[in-house]
Amino acid sequence: MSGNLAVIGGGLGGIAAALRARAAGYNVTLYERLSQLGGxxxxxxxxxxxxxxGPTVITAPFLFDELFELFGEKREDSVKFVALDPWYRFYFRDKSVFDYGGSPAKINSEIERYSPKDLSGYNSLLKHSKALYKTAYEDLADMPFHRLSTLVKAIPTMLRLRADRSVWQLVGKYIENQNLRRALSIQPLLLGGNPLDTTCIYSLIHYLERAHGVHFAMGGMGAVISxxxxxxKRHNIKVVCNTSISKFKTVGNRIQSAVTEDNQEIEADQYIFNGDPLFLYRDLLKHSSLQVKIKMSHKRSMGLFVIFFGTSQKFNQIPHHSIWMGERFSGLLRDIFDHQILPEDFSLYIHRPTATDPSFxxxxxDSFYVLAPVPNLRAQINWKAQAPLLAEKIIDALNDNEMPGLKSGIRNLRIMTxxxxxxxxxxxxxxxxxxxxxxxxxxxFRFHNLSESFENLFLVGAGTHPGAGVPGVLNSAKVVEKLII
Ligand SMILES: Cc1cc2nc3c(=O)[nH]c(=O)nc-3n(C[C@H](O)[C@H](O)[C@H](O)COP(=O)(O)OP(=O)(O)OC[C@H]3O[C@@H](n4cnc5c(N)ncnc54)[C@H](O)[C@@H]3O)c2cc1C
Structure with missing residues (x-):
């Protein structure tokens, strides 16, 4: 293929799409509004x-390998991945601790220790997860889904897999212990979904983790982006940062140019957009065909509250990834996703990269980030006032439980709402x-990878098929590659 192609947005989906388009023969320029790539x-x-x-958990390392292989290179010559063990530690309010991950034998013995009656149920859940993976991941994740006929063909499979059931319902079918049931249901939260409502297709992650492990990139995701x-750059993709697209000019069903905030017009034969599709159609295109209108009312994912900090001491008892489970589960999720109120309580994800990589x-x-799912901005929360209060409550809870001494050791705290x-x-x-x-x-039903209305506009990233998360957005770039070729 030849021609000029502009990628707008330098998140992982945009970068992967730029590489795939370049390998297919396009002259590619990538524009990013921030001063660095990665989104x-x-x-x-x-x-x-x-x-x-943002992302810290790498569950499908082969998707990164493929990007280097497009150009005859090896990923491991540029960035090293290490397999983690355990994948995650769960801290519960009854003071029990459950380590998940590592070898199959280790997982089995940990389940046997924590809740012996659930061992056979866990293995049945894994079998179910494998079936989901084989169909929903291997067959559908990188398949273009913009035609209704593709959906019609997939319906019998979806019905057979009972995709209408939630992750929580599926896990509940196999696992009795309440803590374990919660632990094995949290995956949708890593992709913006409520485990109580998210299609059980996402339970395929259990098998994905089992088949490929959970990895960390030495130097962090920053090293992957770099x-x-x-x-x-080695393969002549031009990267332009600090450039924000503020509108698209259109002629009929084609994009004529992308216009930057300072009124420069960027002309290309094809455009790939990597930002939020809701923003694209509402603000950049001001476009509202019936199909787009319906999708504009789609339910948004939750918001995230993240605290970044260092500590003047080491917390060697805390592994690389931990989930700190609050007292409530369903009630907390309903408050965040449905009632849209900022709850008094929380559950947390704790990232301690210094457990693996001292360079942090x-x-x-130590270096930490602690994340709590919170309502998005549809909720009327005054974040300026609430953020320091919530950060203090979270730090107190960690200080009083698993991380004594944290409060006095905290350095360089920053909050993201x-x-x-x-x-x-x-x-x-x-x-x-x-x-x-x-x-x-x-x-x-998701935003299509071929724009709903413009024949030379393609979409890649979390809001498009197959969905959010690193494997999701890297797969969306594979879908776009098929479409532009
Ligand atoms: C805190 C956090 C933790 C996460 N943890 C994990 C994890 O451990 N594992 C995992 O698999 N996933 C995780 N995720 C999800 C994953 O990070 C995202 O789904 C994925 O990185 C999104 O990639 P994307 O391609 O959609 O692009 P984004 O990362 O959304 O990037 C889009 C880019 O487009 C740019 N842009 C937007 N509009 C314009 C415009 N008009 N002009 C120019 N540029 C524009 C933006 O500035 C941005 O850089 C996490 C996410 C967050 C936030």
Whole structure:
């Protein structure tokens, strides 16, 4: 293929699409509004501490390998991945602890220790997850889904897999222990969905993790982005940062140009948009065909509240990834997703990269980020007032439980709220992951990878098929590759 192609947005989906388009023969230029690439996967340096701002868990390393292989290169020559063990530790309020991950034998013995009656149920859940993976991941994740006929063909499979059932319902069928049931249901939260409502298709993640492991990139996701940026430059993809597109000019059903904030017109034969599709159709195209109108009302994912900090001491008892489960589960999720109120309580994800990679903090110190799912900006929350209060409550809870001494050791604290997602990534309603991954917002019902209305505009990233998360957006770039070829 030849011709000029402009990618707008340098998130992981945009970068992967740029690489795939280049390998297919296009002259590619990538425009990003921020000063660095990566989008949600950007990295932060706060004082002497390094942080990944977003994704930390790599579950499908082969999708990164493929990007280097497009150009006859090996990923491991540019960035090293290490397999983690355990994948996650769960801390419960009854003071029990459950380590998930590692070898199959280790997982089985940990389940046997924690809840022996659930061992056979867990293995049945895994079998079910494998069936979901084989169909929903291997057959459908990188398949274009913009034609209604594709959906019609997939319906019998969806029905057979009971895709209308939620992750919570599926796990509940196999697992009795309440803590374990919660632990094995949280995956949708990593993609912006409520486990109580998210289609059980996402339970395929259990098998994905089992088949490929859970990895961390040495140097963090920042090192991955930097390696991909160098790969783009080696293969003559032009990267232009600090450039925000503020509208598209159209003629009939084609995009004529993308116009920057300072009124420069960018002309190309094809355009790939990597920002939030809600923002694209509402603000950049001001377009509202019936199909788009329906999708504009899709339920948004939740918001994220993230605290980044260093500590002047080490917390060696805390592994790389932990989930700190609050007292409530369903009630908390309903408050965040349905009632849209900021609850008094919380559940947390704790990232301690210094458990694996000492480069994130000075010697003898740790680097952390702690994340709590919260309502998006559709809720009327005054984040300026609430953010410091919530941060203090979270730090107190950790200090009083698993991390004694934390409070006095904290250094260089920074807070990110849904307001920052709106401001930095132009995410509509400050949603952490664009639209939510419900059954009625998946596949054909999600924003299409070939624009609903313009024949030379393609969409890649979290709001499009197959969905959010690193594997999701890297697969959406594979879909776009098929469409532009
Ligand atoms: C805190 C957090 C933790 C996460 N953890 C994990 C995890 O551990 N594992 C996992 O798999 N997933 C995780 N995710 C999800 C995953 O990070 C995202 O789904 C994925 O990175 C989104 O990629 P994307 O391609 O949609 O682009 P984004 O990251 O959304 O990037 C889009 C880019 O487009 C740019 N842009 C937008 N509009 C314009 C415009 N008009 N002009 C120019 N540029 C524009 C934005 O500035 C941005 O850089 C996490 C997400 C967050 C926020």
């Amino acid at each position: 949600r996967a950007q990295s932060l340096k706060i004082g002497p501490y390094k942080h990944d701002a 390696a991909l940026e160098k790969l783009m 903090a000075p010697e003898g110190h 849904p307001e920052d997602f709106k401001e930095d990534y132009l995410s509509v309603d400050g949603a952490g992951f664009s639209i939510a991954p419900t059954f009625k917002q998946s596949a054909w």
